[in-house]
Amino acid sequence: MKNLFSKVHDTLPVFGIEDELYSVLYTPGYFILLKNSYRACGRQVCSAPENIHDLSVRRSVNALLEHARQNQVEWSRMQQQPFSVESLTIHAGDECNFNCSYCYLKVSDGKKSKLSGFPAKDLISTSLHSVYKNEQYFDKPLTVVYHGSGEPTLHWKELTDTWNTIQDFAARKGIRLFHYIATNASLNQMQADWLAEHMNLVGISCDGPPELQNRLRSPAKPNALSVEGVCRRILEKGGRFDIRATITRETMMLQPEIVEYLIGKCQAQNIRIEPVYLAGGAGFCEQDADVFVRSYLLAGKYAQSKGVDISCSGVRIEEMHGTFCDVLRNNLRLMPDGEVRNCFCYSSGSDDLSLGRVEDHRFSLKATAALEAIKNKASMVPEECTNCINLYHCSRGCPDFCFFADGKDHKRLNAFRCRLHQLLTVTWIKELAHQKIVSHDSV
Numbered sequence: 001m002k003n004l005f006s007k008v009h010d011t012l013p014v015f016g017i018e019d020e021l022y023s024v025l026y027t028p029g030y031f032i033l034l035k036n037s038y039r040a041c042g043r044q045v046c047s048a049p050e051n052i053h054d055l056s057v058r059r060s061v062n063a064l065l066e067h068a069r070q071n072q073v074e075w076s077r078m079q080q081q082p083f084s085v086e087s088l089t090i091h092a093g094d095e096c097n098f099n100c101s102y103c104y105l106k107v108s109d110g111k112k113s114k115l116s117g118f119p120a121k122d123l124i125s126t127s128l129h130s131v132y133k134n135e136q137y138f139d140k141p142l143t144v145v146y147h148g149s150g151e152p153t154l155h156w157k158e159l160t161d162t163w164n165t166i167q168d169f170a171a172r173k174g175i176r177l178f179h180y181i182a183t184n185a186s187l188n189q190m191q192a193d194w195l196a197e198h199m200n201l202v203g204i205s206c207d208g209p210p211e212l213q214n215r216l217r218s219p220a221k222p223n224a225l226s227v228e229g230v231c232r233r234i235l236e237k238g239g240r241f242d243i244r245a246t247i248t249r250e251t252m253m254l255q256p257e258i259v260e261y262l263i264g265k266c267q268a269q270n271i272r273i274e275p276v277y278l279a280g281g282a283g284f285c286e287q288d289a290d291v292f293v294r295s296y297l298l299a300g301k302y303a304q305s306k307g308v309d310i311s312c313s314g315v316r317i318e319e320m321h322g323t324f325c326d327v328l329r330n331n332l333r334l335m336p337d338g339e340v341r342n343c344f345c346y347s348s349g350s351d352d353l354s355l356g357r358v359e360d361h362r363f364s365l366k367a368t369a370a371l372e373a374i375k376n377k378a379s380m381v382p383e384e385c386t387n388c389i390n391l392y393h394c395s396r397g398c399p400d401f402c403f404f405a406d407g408k409d410h411k412r413l414n415a416f417r418c419r420l421h422q423l424l425t426v427t428w429i430k431e432l433a434h435q436k437i438v439s440h441d442s443v
């Protein structure tokens with residue numbers, strides 16, 4: 001990734017970005033600007049700040065280095081923090097009423113087994129009773145996520161029964177809940193109303209205007225509302241939703257049009273762009289990243305002009321994060337077969353993908369040491385990432401890259417996602433730097 005950035009300190013996460021008039025020195029969460037006189041000497045400046053004559057520059061560099069040290073401390077604190085439940089994901093099986101051309105369930109790599117059904121009520125009750133034996137959880141809110149390999153609303157009765165079970169349990173114990181569902185939005189009016197009234201947030205997946213949506217995905221079921229209709233209904237009922245749009249090679253240049261549709265016709269206030277993953281030969285290649293980013297940034301400008309939030313989930317520079325492993329997000333992912341899994345997309349494979357099991361009214365998580373080992377592996381910084389500007393805020397390209405993969409392909413960092421994440425990060429930092437220049441706040 002030449003010329004995008006360089007690491008300018010041997011041991012600390014400090015990176016230099018050259019812009020026309022300034023150098024930007026960056027560590028996650030903090031940056032400074034160096035004027036012309038200090039340009040192109042980021043490395044010398046950072047390795048011996050005591051030699052900087054200008055006091056204000058020396059102070060700024062020292063503050064930056066201190067932030068970089070704190071980042072290292074914070075990352076290792078996050079790694080060492082014991083697993084402690086903050087959310088429960090009810091993971092439905094592979095059944096889906098869509099047949100999207102890019103669906104990851106179609107790509108067989110020997111790591112996915114068929115998973116069907118919906119976690120039974122007694123599995124959920126047993127898990128909740130076991131977690132809430134522990135007093136430390138009582139004054140913490142619990143996020144409940146309804147997600148799946150396939151579509152959770154296909155199991156309508158189980159879904160609504162589960163909501164009631166969890167709600168009753170929480171009311172008895174005084175637990176605050178936040179319910180979230182991820183759905184393909186193929187819903188009739190009764191279902192849309194129910195979700196609006198019972199979920200704190202509905203995550204709708206929609207890939208753009210009907211002609212695109214119908215081409216990439218199968219048309220919704222006959223009595224279903226349109227996506228626009230579902231969104232309208234949720235808002236009319238006082239509910240909230242966000243939209244996730246999967247972008248493929250076919251649609252990567254259409255991101256401005258897609259975002260315009262989601263804002264104009266679906267009234268989206270929050271949009272997440274997701275480059276398609278696990279798409280085999282139809283996936284992105286490294287050369288696509290520059291085109292993808294140009295289109296994404298245009299879409300972002302439009303969204304910004306309308307006051308709408310837009311994000312790309314793989315890289316979030318405002319927070320320290322790694323892969324989507326559940327163990328890093330203190331999430332219990334309960335599968336229909338009673339397994340507690342560490343992963344949203346691989347439902348079988350390495351033993352590290354299992355965090356525990358619910359069986360015969362017994363809930364057992366793995367021993368603390370085993371969970372710690374899984375967490376350590378999931379939060380590892382691969383050698384290739386140590387000199388990368390994203391080392392503390394990157395999904396590493398998960399799930400196209402997976403620490404737990406047995407197969408060689410998914411053990412290698414994904415070149416498209418690396419280039420994409422680096423381009424986005426450098427662009428965002430330059431934008432922040434320009435804002436700072438406008439406010440004349442540089443050293």
Ligand code: SF4
Nearest residue numbers: 096098100103150184
């Ligand atoms: S809606 Fe999701 S699970 Fe269903 S076919 Fe499409 S991508 Fe696959």
Ligand code: SF4
Nearest residue numbers: 324325343398399402
């Ligand atoms: S790193 Fe692997 S196990 Fe973890 S969430 Fe990603 S694909 Fe799943």
Ligand code: SF4
Nearest residue numbers: 385388390394396418
């Ligand atoms: S996966 Fe790629 S972009 Fe992310 S930190 Fe590693 S090298 Fe950087």
